[in-house]
Every structure is written in structure tokens, then in C-alpha cells.
Amino acid sequence: MAYRSTPLRIDRDHALRERILECALSRVADGGFAALTMQALAEDVGIATGSLYRHFRSKGELAADVFASASQREVDALGAALRGPGDPAQRLAAGVHQFAARAWHSRRLAFALIAEPVDPEVDEQRLLYREAYAELFSELLEEGRKAGVFQLHSPSLIAACLVGAIAEALVGPLSPPARAAREAGYPAPALDDVSQGLVLFCLRAVGVKELV
Amino acid sequence: MAYRSTPLRIDRDHALRERILECALSRVADGGFAALTMQALAEDVGIATGSLYRHFRSKGELAADVFASASQREVDALGAALRGPGDPAQRLAAGVHQFAARAWHSRRLAFALIAEPVDPEVDEQRLLYREAYAELFSELLEEGRKAGVFQLHSPSLIAACLVGAIAEALVGPLSPPARAAREAGYPAPALDDVSQGLVLFCLRAVGVKELV
Numbered sequence: 046m047a048y049r050s051t052p053l054r055i056d057r058d059h060a061l062r063e064r065i066l067e068c069a070l071s072r073v074a075d076g077g078f079a080a081l082t083m084q085a086l087a088e089d090v091g092i093a094t095g096s097l098y099r100h101f102r103s104k105g106e107l108a109a110d111v112f113a114s115a116s117q118r119e120v121d122a123l124g125a126a127l128r129g130p131g132d133p134a135q136r137l138a139a140g141v142h143q144f145a146a147r148a149w150h151s152r153r154l155a156f157a158l159i160a161e162p163v164d165p166e167v168d169e170q171r172l173l174y175r176e177a178y179a180e181l182f183s184e185l186l187e188e189g190r191k192a193g194v195f196q197l198h199s200p201s202l203i204a205a206c207l208v209g210a211i212a213e214a215l216v217g218p219l220s221p222p223a224r225a226a227r228e229a230g231y232p233a234p235a236l237d238d239v240s241q242g243l244v245l246f247c248l249r250a251v252g253v254k255e256l257v
Numbered sequence: 258m259a260y261r262s263t264p265l266r267i268d269r270d271h272a273l274r275e276r277i278l279e280c281a282l283s284r285v286a287d288g289g290f291a292a293l294t295m296q297a298l299a300e301d302v303g304i305a306t307g308s309l310y311r312h313f314r315s316k317g318e319l320a321a322d323v324f325a326s327a328s329q330r331e332v333d334a335l336g337a338a339l340r341g342p343g344d345p346a347q348r349l350a351a352g353v354h355q356f357a358a359r360a361w362h363s364r365r366l367a368f369a370l371i372a373e374p375v376d377p378e379v380d381e382q383r384l385l386y387r388e389a390y391a392e393l394f395s396e397l398l399e400e401g402r403k404a405g406v407f408q409l410h411s412p413s414l415i416a417a418c419l420v421g422a423i424a425e426a427l428v429g430p431l432s433p434p435a436r437a438a439r440e441a442g443y444p445a446p447a448l449d450d451v452s453q454g455l456v457l458f459c460l461r462a463v464g465v466k467e468l469v
Binding site: 160161162163164165166167168169171172175176179198199201202203205206207208209210211212213214216217220234238239242243245246247249250251252 | 372373374375376377378379380381383384387388391410411413414415417418419420421422423424425426428429432446450451454455457458459461462463464
């Protein structure tokens with residue numbers, strides 16, 4: 046008898062896939078993509094390594110799915126802040142503050158998402174998600190330009206600049222060497238300093254005259 | 258008799274290694290890292306694929322070496338511009354203009370260096386070279402701050418922001434989809450627009466009052 050995909054079986058497959066992704070995300074949050082090996086993950090989930098490959102063709106594909114799922118949360122959170130209450134400059138400041146704070150509170154995961162060297166499949170997703178962030182900023186910049194709050198010519202170019210600036214400013218403080226230094230008691234940048242510096246940088250760069 | 262490394266042999270090895278790197282760079286400049294396969298490269302060089310592995314343990318290692326060699330040229334060129342004639346604001350503008358122009362004139366290579374999804378060994382090098390760029394900017398920002406030309410608190414944070422902003426602003430216009438659109442006759446951003454937008458962004462962000 047042929048092996049059939051019954052509705053019950055599809056539900057179970059879906060549930061197991063979600064559980065695998067959850068366990069994988071938890072590994073990446075603790076130890077970065079370097080900690081995401083198929084064998085360790087199979088043990089976490091409590092299934093055979095071979096069964097993992099029924100759900101994800103390769104480790105690269107799995108890593109890309111974990112990346113996309115974690116990044117979508119950040120895109121949604123940023124979108125909510127940039128479209129929240131306040132004038133465009135206040136919302137830009139709030140969005141950048143929040144993005145930095147979220148990264149700071151899940152440093153290992155944030156570094157993994159932004160910059161950890163990893164499979165090219167994840168690099169592909171990084172490009173796509175950076176575009177998603179840039180679209181959110183672009184929408185706000187366009188609105189602020191029309192309102193006369195921002196002075197800029199090309200919202201899409203400046204949106205890309207903001208995405209790059211924010212990501213790169215966080216790479217250093219979130220990186221494993223910075224973590225090691227901090228744990229060894231060396232002075233380390235504080236979230237408030239980084240966040241305020243970033244906000245000021247972004248507001249100035251979009252031509253806000255009266256800084257919030 | 259044991260196989261010995263004579264001085265002549267070391268020279269020859271070195272020359273061949275350099276030739277391999279040159280051919281590899283030429284492939285990446287034409288078709289990105291995607292075009293850098295060991296087999297095609299061995300054919301270009303005129304040696305057996307197996308011989309390539311005597312010089313580079315893996316494709317990832319080779320790609321990382323090509324990346325480092327091409328990136329070092331950019332770091333050197335940027336350093337020369339940022340340390341060239343003019344006041345700090347003029348030099349910042351000149352450096353950004355030049356960086357964008359160099360990228361524009363070798364789009365495929367620039368996209369490969371900045372953002373093409375590729376082996377994690379290249380990602381590692383990207384992190385290192387971004388630090389090298391940031392150090393150059395940091396030096397200039399510190400100088401400009403002391404001279405009262407730039408208004409900023411943390412040169413190192415702002416330097417990272419500039420590196421991220423410049424790279425990310427170029428990713429879109431240099432990307433393969435943008436190239437395809439341009440070749441199909443769709444309107445595409447011009448170097449001058451991107452470059453001027455970037456320079457204005459950077460000068461404002463570092464608090465230059467009278468824009469050059």
C-alpha cells in the first residue's frame with residue numbers, strides 16, 4: 046500500500062516542523078549558528094538525525110528558515126514602532142531605540158542574525174530582510190519628508206543607509222570578542238550610549254532640524 | 258630521497274599562488290564568487306584541479322584570500338583619500354565619492370565583496386575588513402572632532418555607522434536584479450545621484466554645519 050499524506054499526517058508533520066524550528070532557534074539564541082548542528086538539534090527534538098532531513102533538505106536550508114522566522118519578528122516589531130504614535134522624527138527615534146534594545150537583550154541571537162559568518166543560504170535571507178527593513182524606513186522617510194520634518198531627496202537611498210548604519214553600529218558591541226571582554230571585566234559600551242548615539246546619527250542624517 | 262623545499266621551489270610556488278589568485282580575482286570580477294569554481298579556475302590557470310588544492314585547502318579559503326586581496330586595495334585607496342588634502346569634511350566627502358565611484362566601475366566585483374552570499378570564510382573576512390574601514394573613518398572623525406568640524410561623541414560608533422551606511426546604500430544599485438533591470442532598459446540610479454546622496458548623508462550625520 047502506498048504511503049499516503051492524510052490530513053492528520055500533514056498536521057503532525059507541520060507540528061513537528063514547528064517544534065524543530067523552535068528548538069533550532071533556541072540553539073542559535075544560546076550559541077549562534079555555530080551551535081546549530083543537525084546532530085545536536087535532533088537530540089534536542091528527540092528524533093533521529095535522518096528524520097530532520099525529511100523536513101529540511103540541508104543545514105543551510107534549516108539555518109535560513111530559522112533566520113527568516115527570527116528576523117520576521119524584528120521586522121514586525123520595528124514596523125509597529127515606526128508606525129506607532131508620535132511625529133515621524135519621534136517614531137524614527139523610537140524605532141531605532143527599540144531595535145537596539147531588542148538586540149541588546151538577545152545579543153547572541155542578534156549577532157547571529159546581523160553578522161555571524163554562516164551558510165550562503167542565510168546570506169541570501171539577510172539581503173531580503175535588509176530590504177524589508179529598508180522598506181519600513183523608506184515609508185516613514187517619505188511621510189516625514191512630505192510633512193517637512195525630514196530634509197532628504199531619495200527616501201529609498203537614505204533608508205538603505207539607515208539599515209546599514211544601525212546594523213553595523215551594533216555588530217561591534219554584540220560580537221563575541223566584545224562579549225568576552227565584558228565577561229572578563231573590561232569596560233564595555235552601555236546600551237544607552239550606543240542607542241542614543243545611533244538615534245542622534247539617524248536624526249541628523251535625515252535632516253531633522255530640531256533634534257528630539 | 259625526501260622531497261625538499263629549495264629556495265627556487267619556494268619562489269615558483271609563490272609565483273604560481275599569485276597567478277592563481279590573479280585568475281581567481283578576474284573570475285570574481287566577471288561573474289562574482291558564484292563563478293569561482295575550482296575546476297573552471299584550474300582551466301584558466303592551466304593546471305590540474307588537484308594542484309589548486311596544494312595551494313588552497315578549500316574553495317572557501319581561496320575565496321577568502323581573493324576577498325582579502327581585493328578588499329585591501331579598497332582599504333588602501335580609501336585611506337589615501339581620507340588622509341589626502343583638504344579639511345576633514347572635504348576629505349570625508351572625497352573618500353565617500355571615490356569609494357562609490359570605484360564600486361560603480363567594478364560593479365560585479367563590488368557587489369561580490371560587499372554582499373554576495375558566499376562561504377562563511379568570506380563572511381569572516383568581511384567582518385575584519387569592515388573593521389579596517391571603520392578604523393580609517395574613526396581616525397578622520399577624531400581629527401575632525403578636535404578641529405571642531407564634526408560634532409560627535411563617539412568616533413568609533415559613528416565610524417561603524419558610516420561603513421554600514423555606505424555599504425548598504427551601494428548594495429541595491431550594484432545588485433544583480435538592478436543590473437538586469439538596467440540592461441533591460443529600465444531607469445536606474447546614476448552614480449552621481451547615489452554618490453551625492455551618500456556624501457550628504459555622511460556629512461550631516463557627523464554634524465558638519467556648513468555642508469561642502
